[in-house]
Amino acid sequence: MLHAIWLVPAIPLLGAVILIIGCGRLPSLLVSIIGVGSVALSAIIASFISIGFITTPPPGNAFTIILWHWMAIGSFSPAIGFYLDPLSLIMMLVVTIIGFFILLYSSEFMAGDEGYSRFFAYMNLFVAAMLVLVLARDLLFLYAGWEGVGLCSYLLIGFWYQDPANGLAARKAFIVTRIGDTGLMIGLFLLFTHLGTLEIQPLMLRATQSWPAGSTMPTLAAVLILIGAIGKSAQIPLQTWLPDAMAGPTPVSALIHAATMVTAGVYLIARTHMLFALAPAVQMAVAVIGAATLLVAAFAALNQHDIKRILAYSTISQIGYMFLALGVGAWSAAIFHFMVHAFFKALLFLAAGAITMRLHHEHDIFRMGGLARRLPVAFWSFFIGAASLAALPLITAGFYSKEMILSATWAEGGRIPVLWAAGVITAFLTSLYIFRAVFIVFFGDLKTPVSGHYGPRITLPLIALSLLALIGGFVETPEGLGGITLFSKFLASVFGEAPVVSGSAANLRLLAASLVSLAGAGLAYALYMRSSPRFTAWAATPAVLGWRRFLFTGWGFDRLYNALAVRPFLAIVRVNRNDAVDYVYQIIALTCRMAHQFLHQSQTGRIRWYAGWLAAGSLVTIAISVLQ
Known part of the structure; x- marks a missing residue:
């Protein structure tokens, strides 16, 4: 069955080709069958491959297949080949299964849109490109998938191109991520020039044999790869494109944030972790960037009105957790949080879409309210996703993945306690801003009339993702709560054995992290369900309003970049027209x-x-x- 791995990206790609050729001529039912069915078939094949891989592991716990070679120029012979190991297997399952649920949801959410066929063609191409990225045998083939997801993000963010603002958001995403892509491309040139190959596994082996730890070459190569990862994963200072990417349809946002695009940078660093281990200064920079992004995005999310932009800044913040884990060498913790994040973030976006489609596509949370009884499926789905995002203890998957990161940050990066402190503070802010949205949207008075109804293609993905957001974390639990290590042991052949954090101090930190999440939810309840006149008056003071406006703009990064880069460039263009x-x-x-x-x-x-x-x-x- 392992030899059929090429079918996993090929089937969605074939679906995209059929939809592109027949765009505008195929009936909607056939479009949805091809669009959803191709990804469903890909997910089924991926599941059978995974079962075979786990029950009968291949030699070395890795499998490689080469379909054909692109070219042969001296020693340079890049191949269309796929590499399957525990890391790429987890990524493959997440992309296909979460992608299937999102596309099934889309078949009802996008019904009646004049670009229905074009939408599914783009989405299938998006899934295929991401699968190429995570299954690629060498970095050149990975780069083809990398650019493929960038192209698809441009097409899908600007899907409703009739509105100039959507086209602007698409161009912004494309241009900002190109900065990172340029760094990655230069990094590939450097690696091939000095090590003579782009095949990932031999490349990592040659790097460890040829370059001393901390030397110039691995440091420079790691910096260039990090630049690429920062661009795709929307980390500081290239995070500004992601909030504006909400211009696309809600299922697009779910796919970008949960299973594709923004997680590509996390995968790239994890896949080349041996190179980053040779550049400890760059690896620490990964942790610092992640910690800074955590806080910046969480404060910005706390001041948003648009429900999708709250979730967008939340994604930036959660990817920051993954970068923090990667930076302290907690590779398995980063991938664990990636998987769990895919569950609850897809759930949150799809639940948000289920709300807005019943409210005439109203996105402002302050124009919602009183929806808990009127939209029970959307309410419970969003509530479960919010609880997992906030890492409410014991009952949510997000608790276990976030706790694993915080424990590893203390153990591996304890010499810099500020990293752990940033993670804990952000856990509090995360709980505060997401439950702020829950209380404002679902409780209080009804402000916008509810209309329409849901079909099973909306409710089934919400129910399935709700279950995953609750139980998906029980494959890895802390020592004080059972000490299950199935996930980290599965990845041990890629990253090595994950250290076990135990002892009374670890239990105290676990308790503190739990109380922090509960405190954030409690404060949100006190502020937005039991608001006092004193708090309302304080929030309306000029100083607080000015600070909130600053945070609302994402800490003014767009204004800064407009002043430093965009306006000077446009001035040069005008002079040089x-x-x-x-x-x-x-x-x-x-x-x-x-x-x-x-x-x-x-x-x-x-x-x-x-x-x-x-x-x-x-x-x-x-x-x-x-x-x-």
Whole structure:
């Protein structure tokens, strides 16, 4: 069954090709069957492959298949090949299964849209590109999938291109992520130049054999790969594209945030973790960037009004947790949180979409309210997703993955306690901002009339993802709560054995993290369900309003970049609107025309003049020969 792994990305790709060819000519039912069915079939094949891999592991706990070679130039022979190990297997399952639920939901959510077929073509292509990225045998093939998800994100963010704002958001995402992509591309050139291969496993082996830890070359290579990961995963300072990416349809947001695109950077660092181990300074930079992004995005989320932008900043913050774990060497913890995050973030976005589609696509949480009884499925789905995001103890998957990161951060990065403190503070803020949304949206007075109804294609994905968001964390529990280590042991062949954190101090930190999450939810209840006049008056003071406006804009990053880069560039464009480079070629053309006009004067048609010039030229030539 392992030899069929190429079918996992090929089937969604085939579905995309069929939908593109038949775009506008296929009936909606057939479009949804092809779009959803191809990803469902991919998920089924991926599941059978995973069962076979787990029950009968291949030699070395890894499997490689090469379909064909792109080219052969000296020692450079990149291949269309796939590599399956526990890391890529987990990524493959998450992309296909979560992708299937999102596409099933989309078949009802997007019903009646004039771009229905085009939507599913893009989504299938998106899933195929992400599968290529996570299953690629070498970094060049991985880069093809990397650019593929970037292209699809542009197409899907700007899906409703009739609105210029959506096109602007799509271009912004494409341009900002290109900054990171450029860094990654240069990094690939550097790695091949110095190590002679781009096949990932031999590349990592050669790096450890050729480069001493902390030396210049692995540090430079790790920095370039980190730049690529920062761009795709929307970490500081390239995080500004992700909130604006909410311009796309809600299922697009769910797919980008839960199973594709933003998690690509996490996978890239995890896949090349041996290189980062050779560059400890860069690895620590990963942790610092993650910790800073945690706090910045959490404060921004606390001041948003749009329900999707709250979730967008939440994603930036949660990816920050993954970067924090990667930075302290807790590789398994980062991938565990990636998996759990995919469950609850897909659930939150789909639940948000289920709310907005019943409220005439209203996104402002302050125009909602009183929806708990009127939309019970959406309420319980969003509540379960919020509880998992907030890491409410014992009953949610998010608690176990976040606790694993915090424990590893204390154990591995204890020499810098501020990293652990950033994680704990953000856990409190996360609980506060997501339960702020819960209480405002679902309780209080009804502000917008509810209309329409849900079908099973909306409710089934919500129910399935709710179950995963609750029970998906029980594959890895802390020592004080059973000490289950199934997940980290499964990844041990990739990352090595994960250290076990135990003892009374570890239990105290576990208790503290639990109380922090509960405290955030309690404060949200006190502020937004039992609001006091004193709090309302304080929140309306000019100083607080100014600070909240600053946080609402995402800490002013867009304004800063507009001042430092966008406006100067546009000013240069205005000055150079006629393109100064063209003047060079215009001068060359003018010189040629003038030379032509001059030589044209010699063409008189008089034979005597031609003979005279010929004789004169001959005399000059003879004279030169004699004088020499």
